[in-house]
Amino acid sequence: MGTQDDGLHAEHIQSAVTGDAAAQSAVVASWGRSMRLYGLKPDEGTPPNMLTDQELREAREELGSLIETAEIALDRLYSAVGGAGCCVLLADKNGVPVDRRGYEGDDATFCKAGLWTGAVWSEECEGTNGIGTALAEQRALTIHRDQHFRSRNTALSCTVAPIFDHRGRLMAAIDVSSARSDLTEGFVKLIAMAVVDAARRVEAENFRLAFPKARIVMAQGSERGHDRALNALIAVDEDDLVVGASRSARALLGLTDESLNSPLPAANLLGQDTDAERGFAAAERSVIQRVLRKADGNVSIAANMMGMSRATLHRKLKRLGLN
Structure with missing residues (x-):
């Protein structure tokens, strides 16, 4: 399905992997893994397993329920994105689209x-590609056309964001792919924002x-960690004990x-963390x-709605200055 001569593409990859770009480009680093670690060849024309x-x-x-x-x-x-000729895939941690x-x-x-x-898009099997490389590097990215x-x-142009489970472990990925040749850089950026947002919502x-x-409360972090803090979620039980934290919260x-x-x-x-404490209290x-x-101001009803005892809510009201 490639749009250029297979030999030229293979030569370009070989030159990049052996040149200075290998130390500077994440894409070229992935090409290097594809060749050296996985033993793949760019001009192999077989479709994914x-x-x-x-x-x-x-x-x-x-x-499971994901x-x-x-x-x-x-x-x-x-x-x-569907109207622009894109498809949407949900892949598991092994790079296999399941929906x-x-x-x-x-x-x-x-x-x-x-x-x-059912197709296998792991980096180990297909080399550098949106799903496989996003999972290998555990980050959101776009692999655009000849970056494959x-x-x-x-x-193909593929934009992917990983999904992490409630314990911060890699679980899946969301991919938007297009085979259109007129996909503009601006639209790819919009797709990237939408894909990351979708992954965060699922997480x-x-x-x-x-x-x-x-x-479930959101922990606020420093300005440097703003993007990461958007999904920094903490689970707190009725005794005010932390029983869970998302990957972002763990890092924060x-x-x-x-x-x-x-x-x-x-x-x-x-x-x-004073900033986090203020953010937590405000939330x-x-x-x-x-x-x-x-x-309607009824403490007993409010406590029941939040799944805690009346005494616990009274303590919170006092601590937060709401009594």
Whole structure:
């Protein structure tokens, strides 16, 4: 499916990998992994490997409820980019799309390219590509046309953002791919913003579902960590103990599985960072005030709505200066 001579593309990659660019470019570093670590060749024209129906079912089952959790975000994302000839994929941590959105008229093109459920897009199998490289590097990125390792994939533009589970482990990725040659740089940037937003929404919803009895609050960090702090979520139980933290919150507050296994008072944790403490208190105050308004000021009803005892809510009201 490549749009340029396979030999020229292979020569370009070989030259880049052996030249100075290898130390400066993340894409060239991925090309180097593709050749040296995985033993792949750019001009191999075979399409991606496909899982059997049984293997695909098992891959979907391993993701559990995430596929259902991601449905709304995927639908919203497709409604924004589908009209521009893009398809939307949800891939597991092994680089296998397990769910898909696309226009029926484009199905033949995308199916031929391997942008289909059950295809294996790991970097180990396909070299540098959106899904595989985003998973390998655990970051959002775009692999645009001839940045792909394989010549047959150089007609594609793929923008991907990883999804991390409630313990901060790599879980899946959301991909928007296009085979259009007129995709502008500006539109690719808009797609990138939409993909990252969709991944954050799925992460946040998955985090909330993982702690159904806890209050979920956002930890505010420094200005340097603003982007990272957008999904810095903390789960707090009725005793004000931290029982969970998202990947962003772990990075922001220095949390690990080990530290979260011990009773960790939310106030003590956030007291390590004055800015975070103020942000946490402001978020908590805002939530409590909204619930109290819904409960017409009835503390007992408000406490029940938030899943805590009346005594716990009274302590919070006193601490936050709301009594």
